[in-house]
Amino acid sequence: MMEESKLFKNEDVLNPEYLPEMLPHRESQIQVLARNIESLARKRKPQNTFVVGPPGLGKTASVKFVFRQFEEYSGIHTIYINTWDYNTSLSVLTKIVLSLNYPVPTRGISKSEVIEKLIELLKKLNKGLVVCLDEVDQLIKKDENALYDLLRINQYVDLPLCLIMISNYKDIFLNLEPRIKSSLDIEELEFKPYTLQEMKDILQKRCEEAFRQPVEEGVVLLCANHAISRGGDVRVGLECLRKASRIAEDENSDKITVKHVRQILSEVKSVKLNLMKEKLEGVEKNIVGLLEGKELTSNQLYDEYVKNFGKISSNALRKHVKHLESIGLVRVKITREGNRGRKYFISLVKRKIFK
């Protein structure tokens, strides 16, 4: 028999995959999602939604939360697909057909056969269908036609599919063909970083569910503050708690203390990033400040810079960005050359913090 943990009530709660009973401070986003899907239950056309914002802000959790609620409704069937795992039109369509309980072979079947089958199933299904495509930038990158194939199905059924798409990046639809863009008819739902207080509330709730004893005062603040300084990713806060709990267990302690968390954070401090940031001066310090918690295109960065810090030549700005990139603080991504030419996306480098 495993010995019962002195520390944990339920260790799973600190797992990033765990979906809590409540998602504090995402009430309004959850409401929008629910409203956009809900019309399906009344046999009305749903509103497609694009959920966007930096990592760790509860985008996936919010959609899954709403899906969990709708599973209890009878009139709606929900399917969650992460397109890292299903990155072609055929694999997405097959996954949908399978989740409607039709045993379609996963090999040797053509796309048009799957589409035909899906249309047939949808005609019989007396429910609205919602499909979440998480990390949808992967799908768009790998198979441009996938969205078009999904939308085309709507021409053959009475009740359109409802699409919920999630991405960390804002401009992913920019280079799509106009016919796809216009039939997507999408509402954008932006997720903004949590404030320190909100982060504290979220981590506090998780602690209450995870541990037998209340954590020592200051623990949640330290972890929340750390997460906020890392771009507001809740996962970072959870990881901090998880690491601290390991130290607490090693010491056979029955609760997490500030000392445990400090020990974790001092390990983290050795990560170059923060030290380098502290040393920055002038233009480069300003650039890093502007990029905190968000990704900007080179044009946006330029505009923000001028707005906040006054005149600078775009050439000088570019040189500083290049330098920041060369010391590993900033990442510059270049999009494919579309008809609008290249675009540069600039963001702070996020490091894996706990190794």
Ligand SMILES: Nc1ncnc2c1ncn2[C@@H]1O[C@H](COP(=O)(O)OP(=O)(O)O)[C@@H](O)[C@H]1O
């Ligand atoms: N408002 C919230 N309340 C409780 N947990 C949250 C909240 N927002 C995010 N989380 C948790 O943070 C982690 C990351 O959230 P996730 O939805 O995966 O982020 P994203 O999809 O935006 O990258 C998950 O464990 C999730 O449960």
Ligand SMILES: [Mg+2]
């Ligand atoms: Mg996600």
